[in-house]
Amino acid sequence: MTTLPRTSPPAADLGVDRSRRVAVIGGGASGTLTALNVLRAAPGHVGVTVFEASGRIGYGVAYATTDRRHLLNVPARNMSAFPDAPADLVEWARASGRDVDPADFLPRADYAVYLRDRLRAISRRHPGRLATVGEQVVDLEPLDGAFVVRTARGTQEAYDAVVLAYGNAAPSWLSVGGEPLPQAPWHVANPWDLSWITALPPDATVVIVGTGLTAVDTAISVLEDAPGRRAVMVSRHGLVPEAHAAPCSPAMSTGWVTPVPPGPLTADGIAALVAEQLRAAAARDVDWRVVVDGLRGPTQSIWGRLDLAERRRFLARYARRWEVRRHRMAPGVAALLDGYRAAGRLEILAGGLSAVACGGAAGVDGADGAAVQVEVGGRVVGADAVVNCTGPLIDVERADNPLLAALLRRGLVAPDPLRLGLSCTPAGEVLGRDGRVPGLFTVGPPRKGVLFETTAIPEIRVQAAEVAGLVGAPHS
Template sequence: MAIIGGGASGTLTAINLLRRGASVTLFESRGEAGYGVAYSTTDARHLLNVRANNMSGFPDDRDDLLNWAAEVGIELGPIDFLPRRDYSRYLRDRLAQAAAAGPGALETVGETVVDVEPVGAGFQVLTSDDGEGHVADAVVLAYGNPPPQPLAGLPEAPWNLSDPWDVARISALPGDATVLVVGTGLTAVDTTVTLLDDSPARRVIMVSRHGLLPNPHVDDQFTSWVTPIPDGPLTADGIAGLVRDQIEHAAALGVDWRAVIDGLRGPTQSIWRHLPEPERRRFRELYAREWEVRRHRMAPRIAALLDTYRAEGRLEILGGGVLGCRANAEADGAEKPVVTLADGDREVTAVVNCTGPSPDITRTDNPLLLALQKRGLIAPDPLRLGIDVTEDGRVIGADGSVVPGLVTVGPPCKGALYEATAIPEIRVQAAAAAAHLAAE
């Protein structure tokens, strides 16, 4: 089995395959699995946005993360939020243990995959560093979240920071810098914490179209609220109205709205499958951001930090997006960007692109995704949220038929499942993919 991508999706799939006795070749350009975009940060202030009791990598062993923490001497309670860098260590440890225990065998190839060619009943995986290729019976596409699209209207320049996970470069900005963070999601929150916690003289302006931050988790815990899903055709407006009604009903009984949202985690994929394509589009246009800021929340400690920064006047959060940008020449010949926001022009030191992943494969510059599209092995899903797949992750080619032996796990499945980017969903996909691949 070949797995392309060594982040959480690829690592968990590899562990499940190894436990089933498969021989696995894991392709990860870093040379080591368990990192990916989400867990590559070295900043201990970057926390998971899900509590430890729901971050096990395995659906049949819900306490595995807590057990691992005890094994390695990390103090971690069920409702705590583990640093992201430690979650990477967890994934790497569990992969190493699965490889050592057998019965499967693991080879990690630290090269970038540029093409996958069908050969007989299997595939040949081609990398940028060799010409011979690696033969596999099946291939798992686990490439994770693609990088954001470049910010429109901004030139390539030293002050235009396109990689929000380049913590070293962000931390190296001047101690008195004023930084525009474009985006107000969880990545933008992490970037802001790095900037402002490092230097008390820095200022950050966070801006997005809506200007909405993720809501915080709260210390009080409620049992998940069960929302009855109506039979028959579903609509975006109907689902939004149902959720709001349930939140009002819960509030009348003294139950926090978070219990309602958490109770919908299980049925969300089923709801999405039962929404016709026009209703999916309507949901994306009207309700997606409202859902995201409630569904994907930040740790209470991080929310408290942001409140402190705002009270100190070091953090502003604006809606309306970036309306324009120009660069002023300084006396020393350097350029300083001036951005136009909803409240006027602002001179800043740097701009950080935290707009989130760009999942539309028709706009990618990834050589593998370009090659697979050229071969007709993959196609975008109708909403261009990832690639076209069945509900169980089997890839649908450009001709509309399932491609035997080609599956995907994680964020590329968002078009089919909608909720496909967090560990509680990825672990289920990884286990299921390993089960049906091992059975074929």
């Protein structure tokens, strides 16, 4: 088991001359990557303290799963923690006895081990520069060019810079027709806690609200160990992530450059351009994934050239169809889903959740002994559980996060205009009520409104490396 240095910092003593100190709020992937890159790149006088309420550094929402059938949705060759060392994950995996090809999709649980191992190794090379605190941060107070970090236990300490790396929040509470679902044994509000699955009967029917990657993982955990179970995945559109191509596919052997025109862009224009490029690729027998992957690099630039109205149009009209192609499933995961569907154990429906009522009823599909009746896709299904896989709550003004609430009250943060995260610069400098807040940064999902492409490791590690260069310098 990986052991990281732990500390409970003393009360603030702002009059003491000290090395530059950086607080990272959040110890999931975003926070761990930030700590790694700061320790690796920043000058030796910079120390890092990672605050993670769970006390489990390196896990977060994405990598805390204990189900080894939950795989990364990016090949190992693209998941290094360091942008300038792309083979680092593959080298670590092989050195730790894992037989890994660069094109393989590792279990997500292994990625958490990798992050922790790399953090432990780098902290040993830089003794005294890393501390972790298993407490929830509830407030930041600017004071004399620094920030006093306060936790729920009353701990407080001053830091020269703070990085908000809190990752993804739990989904919004499910509601139907404006009425929230009740708290009940059958209502699974947090899909990332898999303990509820052990209580399911072997012939259970589960309704999964959402058809994204989290919903896919949930379906695997429900169905794989109990051949008598059924699942129904439902969302407004009924679209599931596409699959990655099999490794070494001939149609994937070439790159593709999409000529994005200069100047301001429109959502319709970008959608037409992508459609044209997909047709051109098909005519040359080039896989469509090559076109999508070729747009990964310029995505943030394209987003930055859409004005606010065009960004809204893209989100309303095109975003979901883009995301299911951009954020794809591992081939093995897709094969499992195909097998479930062929066996009649999994249905994927469009139309959303339209009604929920407790108890079973005669004549209802699967209602015999069911805990709840759920109307999905125009029909009623008897279910033993309804699971909320609708995606993380991204509006910071609605988040159940005492730190964000405190920062909003202080005017230190604000939602971005699209309410996809925090208002910030493309470099991650937080913008509060009165503009840039010197010394306050953010990394990862909170940058979505500004960058759009900011939730995958290849983008987050670049942000972490860039922030590492900023936090080591005095405020300006």
